[in-house]
Amino acid sequence: MNRNQKAASILLAISLVVSVPFSASAKKAPAPVKVEYVALGDSLAAGLSPNGYLDYGYVDYIADSFIAKKYKLADFDNFSVPGYTSDRLLLDVTKSKKIRKEIKSATHITIDIGANDLLAKINTDPSKAPEALVAVSTNLNKILKTIDGLNPKVKVYVMGYYNCFPYYPAEQQAALMPLLTGLNNQIKSAAIENGDTFVATDKPIAKNFKKYLPNKTNIHLSDSGYKVIAAEFWKAISKKK
Template sequence: MNYKQKALGLLTAGALLAALPFNAVAKTQAKVEKPPVQVQYVALGDSLAAGQTPYKYVDYGYTDFIADYFVKNKYKLADFDNFGVPGYTSENVKNDVTKSKKIRKEIKEATHITIDIGANDLLPKLSTDPAGAIAAVKANLQTILKTIDSLNPRVKVYVMGYYNPYPGLSAAEQAKLLPLLKLFNAEIQKAAKDNKDTFVATDMLIAKKTAEYLPNPLDIHLSEAGYKAVASEFWKYIAPAKKK
């Protein structure tokens, strides 16, 4: 072997040896997981957002289960603020997002927002002025969603549709209620679509297991199983957003 051949051989061997640690490091680096997506979650709404049970006390609601989903799916839940209040109407939430410094601050910092609102506008007026109540919710929800967008254009907003809260009514009473509920949800869905937000339907979901999800015939609030089901429905829309 002449000098040039020997030198070439040494260079080639050296190159191969030098490449081994690099490849090993590259493989190790490839296995390192990306940092978890940081989430700041804000919940707005009425007693359903607050987690009121069918037996008049507040416990885990669908918003809490959504927060749990973030943690279990390896997001970094940096903050979770639940501003749901039993008895809240769409006017109350509109006032919160337009006037409350604390809530507006949290909205500005949020990555995800869920909203359920309007039932307390409609239900007391089912027999007197349902059309007026639906119109009020429509107008207020538009203001709420537009205000959120102005405060935080990048936040992901998920707006809940309502389920039938009175599954035990007679067939004749259901025939009056269900068309109103359909119109009500259609207006909520339209407001969400107008503002490029996501509508999450719950009517068919809850109707599948009313005895389990609405165990107290005298109360319109969901059981723990019902809230878990609603959270799971929200998660179907929230989870894919991580990949975008």
């Protein structure tokens, strides 16, 4: 092949490549998964800080994770209220038109509820603490069943509680820990019964409770503590895409 023939061959090859439509040679990136996230719960989901003011909480970090992980976070509603008990949340999901509407369109729901039921009994009449566990179990089952009835396809993640009194002496710990275990067992059972996901938080927080619960007189988490809780939720969320 002489020089002119070789040059002609190269030009022909280039022209063939250029003539191929770009759409045929390039793969179209998949559209991001659309997420509509609803958070339900008490002061922990509301983001109450150890100093008593509302700040970034674990649900906000979960919302941030959806964005960082290339999801399309189309909607994020946090209906959590400090001091909420399971009966108050049950009233919301059965009676609130706004909350029910958002549940119907949600793709993901996180819930933490039940600790205030137990704390109310401990602070008034500790002998009646077991009654709180029964109430949490009954109400949470109704809450989850109601959510399922409104939106059978939604992914629901229910939080187990950490020990919020790690600074108490051993004698008080011995009395409180069985109650915490009982509360978490009731929450876990309700989640499993309704086909939802239980997210344990007790062990991750206990690993460094002085950092995550810096105020000895307050049960709420530091910013780093809320990040730990969010990370536990995200592990569960990542498994159920």
